[in-house]
Amino acid sequence: MLDRRLMAASGVAVIALAVSGCAGTAESTDAGEEVTSLTLWHGACVTPEVEGLYEAFEAESGITLELVDIRCDGFENATTTRWATGDRPDILTYHAIPSLVYPLNPAENFQDLSDMDFVSKAFATVTIDDTVYGAITQFPEVYGFYYNKAVLADNGLEPPRSMADLVEMCSSLQGTGIDPIIESGASGWPTQLIPLLSMAEANQDGAYAEAVLSKEETLDDPDGPLVAGLTLYSDLKADGCFNADATTTSFEDSLAAVIDGEAAVTVLHSNFYDSLVTYIGGDRDLLDETVGFVGLSLSEQMATANYGPFGTFYAPKTGDAAKEAAAREFIEFATGAGYQDMVDSGPLFPVYEGATTPDGFSELQLSFQEAAETASPGVNAGIPGFVVLKDVTTKILADQSNPIDGAKELALSVQQAAGAAGIDGW
Amino acid sequence: MVTQLQAPPVSSPAGSASALPAGPRPRRRVTRRTWPFIIPSIVLICVFFTVPFLLNLPFAFSSWTGYSSDIAFVGLSNFELLASRGILWTSTAVTVVYAVICMLVQNVVSLSLAFALRDTTWGNTFFRSLFFLPVLISPLAGGYIWRAILDPEGPLNAAIGVVVPGFSFAWLGDPVWALFSVAFVDAWKWCGIATLVYIAGINSVPRELLEAAEIDGAPPWTRFWKVTFPLLAPAFTFNVVTTLIGALTAYDVVASMTQGGPGDSTSTLNFAVVQQFGYSFFGVASSLNLFVTLLVVVVAIPLVSWLRRREISA
Numbered sequence: 001m002l003d004r005r006l007m008a009a010s011g012v013a014v015i016a017l018a019v020s021g022c023a024g025t026a027e028s029t030d031a032g033e034e035v036t037s038l039t040l041w042h043g044a045c046v047t048p049e050v051e052g053l054y055e056a057f058e059a060e061s062g063i064t065l066e067l068v069d070i071r072c073d074g075f076e077n078a079t080t081t082r083w084a085t086g087d088r089p090d091i092l093t094y095h096a097i098p099s100l101v102y103p104l105n106p107a108e109n110f111q112d113l114s115d116m117d118f119v120s121k122a123f124a125t126v127t128i129d130d131t132v133y134g135a136i137t138q139f140p141e142v143y144g145f146y147y148n149k150a151v152l153a154d155n156g157l158e159p160p161r162s163m164a165d166l167v168e169m170c171s172s173l174q175g176t177g178i179d180p181i182i183e184s185g186a187s188g189w190p191t192q193l194i195p196l197l198s199m200a201e202a203n204q205d206g207a208y209a210e211a212v213l214s215k216e217e218t219l220d221d222p223d224g225p226l227v228a229g230l231t232l233y234s235d236l237k238a239d240g241c242f243n244a245d246a247t248t249t250s251f252e253d254s255l256a257a258v259i260d261g262e263a264a265v266t267v268l269h270s271n272f273y274d275s276l277v278t279y280i281g282g283d284r285d286l287l288d289e290t291v292g293f294v295g296l297s298l299s300e301q302m303a304t305a306n307y308g309p310f311g312t313f314y315a316p317k318t319g320d321a322a323k324e325a326a327a328r329e330f331i332e333f334a335t336g337a338g339y340q341d342m343v344d345s346g347p348l349f350p351v352y353e354g355a356t357t358p359d360g361f362s363e364l365q366l367s368f369q370e371a372a373e374t375a376s377p378g379v380n381a382g383i384p385g386f387v388v389l390k391d392v393t394t395k396i397l398a399d400q401s402n403p404i405d406g407a408k409e410l411a412l413s414v415q416q417a418a419g420a421a422g423i424d425g426w
Numbered sequence: 427m428v429t430q431l432q433a434p435p436v437s438s439p440a441g442s443a444s445a446l447p448a449g450p451r452p453r454r455r456v457t458r459r460t461w462p463f464i465i466p467s468i469v470l471i472c473v474f475f476t477v478p479f480l481l482n483l484p485f486a487f488s489s490w491t492g493y494s495s496d497i498a499f500v501g502l503s504n505f506e507l508l509a510s511r512g513i514l515w516t517s518t519a520v521t522v523v524y525a526v527i528c529m530l531v532q533n534v535v536s537l538s539l540a541f542a543l544r545d546t547t548w549g550n551t552f553f554r555s556l557f558f559l560p561v562l563i564s565p566l567a568g569g570y571i572w573r574a575i576l577d578p579e580g581p582l583n584a585a586i587g588v589v590v591p592g593f594s595f596a597w598l599g600d601p602v603w604a605l606f607s608v609a610f611v612d613a614w615k616w617c618g619i620a621t622l623v624y625i626a627g628i629n630s631v632p633r634e635l636l637e638a639a640e641i642d643g644a645p646p647w648t649r650f651w652k653v654t655f656p657l658l659a660p661a662f663t664f665n666v667v668t669t670l671i672g673a674l675t676a677y678d679v680v681a682s683m684t685q686g687g688p689g690d691s692t693s694t695l696n697f698a699v700v701q702q703f704g705y706s707f708f709g710v711a712s713s714l715n716l717f718v719t720l721l722v723v724v725v726a727i728p729l730v731s732w733l734r735r736r737e738i739s740a
Contacts, residue, residue, distance in 0.1 A: 074685060077704030084492060084703050103492040103706030185599070188685060245578045247599035247688035384493075387705065391690070398601055398689030412511050416707065420493040 035326040037064040041079065042093035043309055044069040047274050050093075050138075050311045053342045057333050063326060065091075073187050073250065075309065076100060076387065090327045092314040096126045096136050096307035097381035102421045106133045111315040111324060118335035123351040124307055126314070134314045135331045137339065139349040141269040141308035142372045143193055144295035146255070146276075151178055151264045159292055162299045163198055163232055166265070170241035173264055181236065182254040182263035183397065185247035190254070191393035192380075193267040194236065195229030200297035200304045200376040209382035212414070215425055219414060220407040226379075228298065230403035234396050247398055255279060259290055270368040271310055288363040295371035305375035385417025386410070479719060485712035492706030504713035514717070516690055517698040520605065521674055521721075524694055527609035528673035533665055536617050540624030554625070558618035565615060569682025572611045573598065576683075598684050601691035608692050612679045616672060620665045627661030628654065656736075663733040667726060674722050695721070 040054070054065050068089060070078045079094060080103060088109075095101065104110070110133040119125055119132050126134030145166075147159055155173060160166045170180040184190040202208040202225035211217040219226050236242065243249060243263065254266040256279055270293070280287045295303020313334060315327035334342075335352065343350045347358035349369055361369075380386040392410050395401035401409070418426035456464065486504065490497045508514040539557055543550040560568060575582050576597040587593045598604045631654050639649045655662075677696035680686060686693035686701070693701070695718045702711035 074704075077701060080492065080706055081700060081704045084706065084708060105492055105494060108495055185688060186685070188687065244594075245596045245599055248578060248596045385705075394687055395689035398687065398691060400601065400689035400691065409511060412507075416507060416710075417493070417705075420489070420491040420707070422494060 033322040035063055035322050037066050038090040038323060038326055038330065039066045039068060040091040040093065041068045041070055041082075041089040043072045043075050045072040045275070046093070047138075047271065047310050049342050049346045049348055052345050053137075053311070053334055053338055056338045056341060057330055060333060060338065061326075061329065063330075065330075073189075080104065088316045088318050090316070090318060090320075090323045091330055092316055093309055093312060094134075094314060095309045096124075096134060096312040097378065098126075098128055099381055099384045099386050099417075101126060101128060101133065102384050102417070106314075107131070109316055110134070111317055111328065113315065113328070113331065116328065116332065116335075118331070118352070121353045122335070123353075126307075126312065134312050135335050136307045136351060137311035137313070137334055137342070138271070138308065139351055139368070140305040140372060140375075141271050142293075142295065142368045142375060143197055143267070143269045143304040143306070143378070144293055144371055145265045145267050146258050147265040147292050147294065148258050148261050148263070149290060149292050151261050155264075157264075159294050160265075160296060161294075161301050163194075163296055164299065166296065167232075167236070167239070167241075169264065170236065170239060174240065178261070179243040179257065179263040180241045180265070181243075182249065182257045182266045183242040183246040184249050184251040184254045184266070184268075185394060185397050186249055187251040188394055189390045190251050190266075190268060191233075191397055192389040194233045195226070195393060196378055196380060196389065197267065197296055197304050198229035198232050198298045199225040199379045200295075200302045201300065203304075203376045203379045206377050206382055209377075209379050212379075212383055213418070213423060213426075219411040220404065222404065224407075226410065227403050227407045230392070230396065230406050232298075233393060234403050237397060237399075242397075247394075259287075269308070270365075270371075271308055273365060273368070276364075284362045284364075291364060293364055293367045293371065295375060297376075301371075301374075303371035303375040304378045305372050306378045306381050383414055383418070384421045384423065385414040388413035482712050482715050482719075485709055486716040487713070488709045490709035490712070492708065497709075500709070504710045505717075507710060508714060508717075513698055513702075514714070517693055517695045517714075518717075518721070520690070520692060521676070521694045521696075524605060524609045524612075524676060524692070525670055525673035527606060528613045528676070529666060529670045531610060531613035532617055532620055532669045533662075535613065536620035536665065537624050539617070539621045540628055543621070544625055544628045554622070557621055560615050561618040563615070565678035566682045568615050569611065569679045572607075572614075573683045576607055599688055601688055604684055604688055604692050608680055608683050609673070611683065612673060612676055613669075615679065616669065620669060623661050623665055624658065627658045631657045659733070659737040663730065663737060666733060667730055670729070671722055671726055674725065675718065 042050075054067070057063070058065055070082075076095065079092075083104060094104070106128055112131050112133070113119065113125075113135060114132040116132075116135075118135055122136060124136050124140075125132045126136065145160065151173075152159060152169075155176065155178075157169055157172055158165075160169055166181070173180040199208060208217065208225055212219060217224060221227065237246075243257070249257075251266075251268060251272070252275070254263065255268065255272060255276055257263040258266050259276065259279055276287055276291065277284055280290065295301055297304075311334070313331050315324060315331060318324060339350075339352060340355055342348065343355055344358045347360050347365075349361075349365075350357055380389060388410055392401060392406035396403070396406055415426065485497075487499055487501060488497050488504075489500045505514070543554050543557075563571075574580055577583075578594055578596045578599070582597070583594055586595075595603075597607045635653050635657075636649060639653050644652065675696055676694050677700065680692050680694050680697050681700070684692045686697045695714060699711050699714045699718065702708075702714060
């Protein structure tokens with residue numbers, strides 16, 4: 001008798017424990033119900049201007065934003081892995097490029113924002129199949145080379161005007177004790193930038209990406225832009241142009257090394273401006289004296305630009321009508337009433353008609369704008385599965401792959417993703 | 427635990443204690459009194475292992491992705507894809523090497539520590555606690571700490587630099603050393619548990635057997651190999667199996683120390699699973715998950731059977 005009771009009690013206790021552990025916290029409210037908080041996922045390295053926007057919204061609406069920080073190294077994987085579990089924020093901050101938005105199945109998971117006011121005023125929106133899913137609030141990320149002015153001047157060098165100049169610059173700096181190019185292998189994603197930037201000329205107005213998607217071009221064509229970019233990267237590595245600890249350096253280290261004059265150049269994007277200002281002690285004039293920025297492609301000064309994840313907002317479908325409405329309210333504020341203050345707080349270049357461009361841009365910020373004027377969209381923006389480029393380049397950096405094999409691997413990834421995305425012909 | 431004592435045959439004056447014969451393990455009957463203690467484990471295993479495993483099975487053969495709501499049966503094409511992209515074999519090779527290093531380091535170090543700390547003294551109690559501390563640290567935190575230690579400008583290189591001026595080495599930047607380093611850190615993390623198991627095993631060896639061997643003139647090394655080690659077999663089985671399986675399913679230390687790099691030299695199977703989930707290829711990730719499970723089963727069952735055959739009752 002006692003045994004039976006014991007058995008029953010223990011069984012019930014464990015089932016209760018398991019069930020309580022597995023129980024969800026789903027809640028459902030009416031659209032009219034008052035919302036006091038919204039969860040917002042964003043990259044932990046968010047800019048101060050966007051953080052200021054959050055605070056302004058909280059003050060204006062009385063709604064608390066519960067910020068969920070996602071680490072910036074591996075930001076995409078960390079976000080999508082969490083997303084895959086079925087967990088949903090009320091507001092998602094994520095990339096603006098379609099190739100990275102496709103895997104989140106926007107038609108199924110995001111609210112349609114097409115009818116909102118910001119759409120008609122925005123320079124760009126996240127639009128897939130004629131439906132607006134995301135609001136962009138920041139100037140595009142302009143990809144190019146940060147260089148230390150003194151290092152180049154002291155060695156009789158001009159800022160490079162093409163990738164060929166970069167190779168020459170590397171030769172000139174060999175043996176000086178200064179790393180010609182500081183590469184951030186530990187962060188992973190920056191390693192793809194040199195091949196990506198080298199394709200800018202081929203991808204003007206998205207031409208190369210379109211040719212790949214329509215199967216006019218193949219990614220593993222030995223004479224194609226991708227293999228050329230990977231070959232350039234491989235040659236730079238073989239020629240000793242990168243820092244000796246390239247595989248263990250993070251992008252934060254590389255920015256610091258360029259400011260400190262330990263390296264001549266590093267390839268990153270313009271949204272790290274605030275990090276540079278912070279590192280140099282907040283002195284923007286000193287930063288202008290120390291660091292310059294230039295966009296480079298294979299044979300000319302052409303940058304690559306993509307709208308980035310900072311300040312790109314989506315309103316996921318959560319099943320909670322009140323919170324879904326409040327998330328749209330946040331996007332309305334971010335692109336409307338709160339927008340000009342955010343732009344002024346930077347200062348930032350506005351991306352909405354009717355917004356005033358503030359004064360006070362630094363020389364470095366103006367060089368971003370100048371580079372953006374002639375920039376090409378990244379090849380990675382329009383091709384699903386291109387995210388694997390960073391895996392290919394980290395392998396080349398670690399001497400585990402070569403340009404041809406890398407291009408083949410990327411082609412397989414694109415085949416897999418484009419097929420999953422239902423793109424015609426794939 | 428102790429059901430019968432089989433004393434070793436004591437040989438003539440010059441003889442030494444010989445290997446103890448392996449006897450059949452005593453079978454324990456499950457009685458009505460023991461069921462209440464077994465049921466919670468069975469339920470937990472069902473809820474947290476069996477059900478997820480069964481749910482994972484159909485997805486392993488499906489085209490489930492984050493890209494659309496359509497899920498179709500695709501047979502073995504997920505495995506073909508993983509093989510064609512080199513992910514399956516690279517990650518398997520990395521995982522097996524990683525697991526073997528982890529298992530060897532963990533057991534050798536733990537066994538040595540157990541012998542050094544077997545007596546319950548104030549000093550040994552302190553050191554047992556000290557060596558157990560890493561177990562209490564989050565694997566991610568431990569990984570980040572070691573990543574800083576192993577940094578080219580970190581304290582390890584600085585310490586070596588005292589002896590070898592100008593020494594600089596990127597421990598996590600070299601494909602081979604990175605794998606060894608991460609496996610060592612994983613072993614360091616879990617050594618404390620294995621040490622406690624070995625201490626318990628050593629202290630359960632009957633003193634009279636050791637004394638008899640000593641009277642027979644067996645030197646310390648012989649006493650260890652011929653008496654202590656055979657009687658440690660249950661602890662050895664437990665530690666070898668758990669450390670190996672633990673290492674075969676490694677993820678957290680890898681994620682915090684190297685993110686699978688440099689290149690894919692530390693990309694274990696579980697790391698590859700998470701990566702595929704991150705790319706929204708849930709079906710492919712499920713296939714890889716199934717492969718990990720089968721690998722663990724294929725390794726664990728024969729290993730346990732073989733090790734259990736070696737065990738004897740003390």
